[in-house]
Structure formats: structure tokens, C-alpha cells
Amino acid sequence: MTRPQSDSDPQNAGIDLDRLIACPGCDAVYTAPRVEQHERAYCARCHHVLIAPRRKAGKQLIALALTVLILIVAASVFPFLAIDAGGLHHGASILQTAFAFTGALSVLSVAVLMFIVIIPMLRLVLLIYVLAPIIRDRPPARWARPAFRLSEALLPWSMAEIFALGCAVALVKIGDMAHVVFGPAAWMFAVLVVIVVVTDNLMCRYSIWKSLEN
Structure with a gap:
């Protein structure tokens, strides 16, 4: 230390x-x-x-970023949960839920897609763009610095893991009123939360900035 x-x-x-x-x-x-x-x-x-520099951290970050990208895409398409209540059964994916809003509430569709899908994916793509030349011992990409700066600026707006935790709290509250069945996307988001935490702890931003300066 x-x-x-x-x-x-x-x-x-x-x-x-x-x-x-x-x-x-x-x-x-x-x-x-x-x-x-x-x-x-x-x-x-x-x-x-x-x-907190670590050996081969760049390769590990890229691998984790690609994993999260795959999980976000899959979790957006596969069923997130299904609810059985009063003899009725209803299941939906994240994309189906987002596009279910109409009229004045259509802005919620944009918000759901931006904060849960588009911004997290954009952050990961930017991170891969920045780290890919570095791990190959090549000069940084042309727009690496603004790309990494934008990736860091988007961090507070990347809410995929917050969405997963919020759904978990909401499902606990409605568990007494209906039978809730978790779909594949719910488990994908659970894994996604863990990987995002690991990625954040693994990343040494100071080391990345120094690599971009060199």
C-alpha cells in the first residue's frame, strides 16, 4: 500500500x-x-x-466489457419476468416493456432504452476502443482521449445494474400479490451486476490516462 x-x-x-x-x-x-x-x-x-495497476488488466477489462455487451443485448430480447395473478399470465422483455408506453408516456420508452441499454453499451464500446491498441503495445487510437473522457462522463447515466436492483426490490413488494417467475433476462442482469462491479474495481483510470499520454 x-x-x-x-x-x-x-x-x-x-x-x-x-x-x-x-x-x-x-x-x-x-x-x-x-x-x-x-x-x-x-x-x-x-x-x-x-x-491500482494490475498486470494484463487491459485484456481482462476488454473481456469483461464484451461479456457485459453480450449480456445486455441478450437480456433486452429474452423474457425478463412473467407474472401470474387471477388466472392471468403476462410476460415481457425489456424491449417490449419500453415500447409499451404510448402518447405522453412515450418519453419513458426513450429513457428506458437510453439509460438501460444504449448508454451502458456505448460506454463499453468506447472502453474497448480505448484499450484495444494499448494492450497490443500500439499508439493510442486517434480519438482515444475524448473517447475515454466521454466514457467516464457517461458513467453516472449508465443504469443497467441499477435497473436490475430496482426490479429486485419491486418484485419483493409484489411477491405477495402475484406469482412472479424470473425469466432468462433477469438472471442475465444478476450476472451483469456482478461483472460491472468487478470491472469497476479492476479499472485503474490513472494507468489508462498515463498510457494515453504515452
């Missing part, structure tokens, strides 16, 4: 700005230390992980 040296120290006056790193949790600024493979640099104030 490595603790970065705070840039507020007197001996850090005139430090090279390219060596500074800001904590995304508390905005503390540090001089980026040299971190070896499988070591981590933490923020001294809020203990947020700042640097």
Missing part, C-alpha cells in the same frame, strides 16, 4: 503539474507516487483508491 505525498507540503513547491493526481472522492491533490504491480495508492484523507 502506498500513500501519495500531499501537494500541500512546502517541499512540493514548483512540482510538475503532470505528476499531480486529484482524489475523486475528496478533491485532495497529491504527487503521484511510483506504484508497482498489485500495489495500491490510497488517499490519505478519505482512503479512496487512486492508483
Whole structure:
């Protein structure tokens, strides 16, 4: 474990700005230390992980991103759940549910598709675009920096895993009123949530930015 040296120290006056790193949790600024493979640099104030390089992390991130892409596409098409109540049976996929809104509620169709399908897929495609040349020891792609910046900007709007958790909470509440059967897409979203968490923990954004600078 490595603790970065705070840039507020007197001996850090005139430090090279390219060596500074800001904590995304508390905005503390540090001089980026040299971190070896499988070591981590933490923020001294809020203990947020700042640097966590890992060997072959790029290949693993691409593999996970491709897996999530496949899961999102499949989960959008296959039945998500089916409900039996009062002798009636109804099942639907995410796409069927999104296009079920009409009239003034049609904006919800756009929101569902954007936040649950399109934006998460766009983020993953951008990440693969950025990392593919890096893992092959080639110069970064032409638009790699703005692509990675856009990928990070879209992170708060990528809500595929939030949708899965929200559905789980809603299904618990209606479980007493109807018989709920989870479809293949529900289990795909469950796996997707786990992979998204693993991907986020595996990604070292500082290392990616440094690779793009080189």
C-alpha cells in the first residue's frame, strides 16, 4: 500500500503539474507516487483508491466489457419476468416493456432504452476502443482521449445494474400479490451486476490516462 505525498507540503513547491493526481472522492491533490504491480495508492484523507495497476488488466477489462455487451443485448430480447395473478399470465422483455408506453408516456420508452441499454453499451464500446491498441503495445487510437473522457462522463447515466436492483426490490413488494417467475433476462442482469462491479474495481483510470499520454 502506498500513500501519495500531499501537494500541500512546502517541499512540493514548483512540482510538475503532470505528476499531480486529484482524489475523486475528496478533491485532495497529491504527487503521484511510483506504484508497482498489485500495489495500491490510497488517499490519505478519505482512503479512496487512486492508483491500482494490475498486470494484463487491459485484456481482462476488454473481456469483461464484451461479456457485459453480450449480456445486455441478450437480456433486452429474452423474457425478463412473467407474472401470474387471477388466472392471468403476462410476460415481457425489456424491449417490449419500453415500447409499451404510448402518447405522453412515450418519453419513458426513450429513457428506458437510453439509460438501460444504449448508454451502458456505448460506454463499453468506447472502453474497448480505448484499450484495444494499448494492450497490443500500439499508439493510442486517434480519438482515444475524448473517447475515454466521454466514457467516464457517461458513467453516472449508465443504469443497467441499477435497473436490475430496482426490479429486485419491486418484485419483493409484489411477491405477495402475484406469482412472479424470473425469466432468462433477469438472471442475465444478476450476472451483469456482478461483472460491472468487478470491472469497476479492476479499472485503474490513472494507468489508462498515463498510457494515453504515452
